[in-house]
Amino acid sequence: MTPALASLGEALKTPTPWLDPYIAIAGQVASAAPSGSVADALNTARGASLEDLRFVAQTALPEGEPYESFIFRTGCIPTRDNLHDLFNGLMWLSYPQTKRQLNILQAQQLATRGNPGSRGPLRDALTLxxxxxxxxxxxxxxxxxxxxxxxxxxxxxxxxxxxxxxxxxxxxxxxxxxxxxxxxxxxxxxxxxxxxxxxxxxxxxxxxxxxxxxxxxxxxxxxxxxxxxxxxxxxxxxxxxxxxxxxx
Structure with missing residues (x-):
C-alpha cells in the first residue's frame, strides 16, 4: 500500500468532522487496491458516473500539455502517489459533475488565452x-x-x-x-x-x-x-x- 493510501486509512480510524461526508467513498478507496497505486485504487472505486473517465499515472501527461487540457481531451486524470492527488481523486468520485464543470471552464480558458499565457481572474478563481x-x-x-x-x-x-x-x-x-x-x-x-x-x-x-x-x-x-x-x-x-x- 502506498503511504498516501495508508495515511487515508489511518485518518478513517478516527474520522474528523471534515472527513465525515466522505467516509464511505474514502473507505472504498483506501481498501480498493492495497498493493497498487493511488490511480489503481481510485479506478477500482469509481462508479457509473465516471465510466468515461479514468485515473492514470502522472507519466501519461505529455510534456508541455496543460493538465486541465489533457483531462478535457482524453478523459484521463494524471495522478501521483501522494495525498494531494488522492484527495483530488476523492473529489472526482464524490462530485463528478462539479469537477467536470471546473475542468471544462479551465480548458476553455486555456484554449482562449493559450499556454503559457495570462491566467486571468477566472482561471485564478477556478484554481482557488x-x-x-x-x-x-x-x-x-x-x-x-x-x-x-x-x-x-x-x-x-x-x-x-x-x-x-x-x-x-x-x-x-x-x-x-x-x-x-x-x-x-x-x-x-x-x-x-x-x-x-x-x-x-x-x-x-x-x-x-x-x-x-x-x-x-x-x-x-x-x-x-x-x-x-x-x-x-x-x-x-x-x-x-x-x-x-x-x-x-
Missing part, C-alpha cells in the same frame, strides 16, 4: 475553488456575521446556529492540510442554497467566479471541528481571526 474551497449552506445570521468578519458573532454569539448549517470541504489541498491541523487553516468559502453535486456544478457561474465571490473562513474555528476552540480566548487571536481591512 478546486484547491481550497469549502461549501457552506447556513442560516442568514451566520452568513451575515461571516461577511462582516464578525468572528465572535459567528462563532460565539451565533454558536447554536451552526447546528442548522452545513460546511463541506471541497478543495483537495485544503483536505490535505487538515490531516495535520493548525489554527490558521483558512478556506475560501463558496455560499450555496443547497449542497449536492448537481446544485454545486450549477453554481459555478463564470462571472461569479471571476469576481472571486469567496469568503475567508478559519475552518478550525467552527464549533465541533477542533476541541481547542472550546477554550476561552481561542477567538482572540487577531493573526487568525482578522478584522476587515477598513477596520484594521
Amino acid at each position: 475553488f478546486d484547491e481550497n474551497a469549502a461549501i457552506l449552506r447556513a442560516p442568514t445570521p451566520l452568513l451575515e456575521a461571516l461577511r462582516q468578519r464578525n468572528w465572535k458573532g459567528l462563532f460565539l454569539d451565533q454558536r447554536e446556529q451552526w447546528a442548522a448549517a452545513r460546511l463541506v470541504i471541497f478543495g483537495h489541498a485544503l483536505m490535505e492540510k487538515l490531516l495535520q491541523p493548525y489554527k490558521a487553516i483558512t478556506a475560501h468559502v463558496w455560499v450555496v442554497d443547497a449542497i449536492s453535486d448537481e446544485s454545486l456544478a450549477a453554481s459555478l457561474d463564470p462571472s461569479r467566479l471571476a469576481a472571486k465571490d469567496f469568503l475567508p473562513l478559519p475552518v478550525l474555528g467552527v464549533p465541533g471541528w477542533w476541541p481547542a476552540n472550546e477554550a476561552p480566548g481561542f477567538y482572540d487571536d487577531a493573526d487568525v481571526f482578522r478584522r476587515p481591512r477598513r477596520e484594521s
Whole structure:
C-alpha cells in the first residue's frame, strides 16, 4: 500500500468532522487496491458516473500539455502517489459533475488565452475553488456575521446556529492540510442554497467566479471541528481571526 493510501486509512480510524461526508467513498478507496497505486485504487472505486473517465499515472501527461487540457481531451486524470492527488481523486468520485464543470471552464480558458499565457481572474478563481474551497449552506445570521468578519458573532454569539448549517470541504489541498491541523487553516468559502453535486456544478457561474465571490473562513474555528476552540480566548487571536481591512 502506498503511504498516501495508508495515511487515508489511518485518518478513517478516527474520522474528523471534515472527513465525515466522505467516509464511505474514502473507505472504498483506501481498501480498493492495497498493493497498487493511488490511480489503481481510485479506478477500482469509481462508479457509473465516471465510466468515461479514468485515473492514470502522472507519466501519461505529455510534456508541455496543460493538465486541465489533457483531462478535457482524453478523459484521463494524471495522478501521483501522494495525498494531494488522492484527495483530488476523492473529489472526482464524490462530485463528478462539479469537477467536470471546473475542468471544462479551465480548458476553455486555456484554449482562449493559450499556454503559457495570462491566467486571468477566472482561471485564478477556478484554481482557488478546486484547491481550497469549502461549501457552506447556513442560516442568514451566520452568513451575515461571516461577511462582516464578525468572528465572535459567528462563532460565539451565533454558536447554536451552526447546528442548522452545513460546511463541506471541497478543495483537495485544503483536505490535505487538515490531516495535520493548525489554527490558521483558512478556506475560501463558496455560499450555496443547497449542497449536492448537481446544485454545486450549477453554481459555478463564470462571472461569479471571476469576481472571486469567496469568503475567508478559519475552518478550525467552527464549533465541533477542533476541541481547542472550546477554550476561552481561542477567538482572540487577531493573526487568525482578522478584522476587515477598513477596520484594521
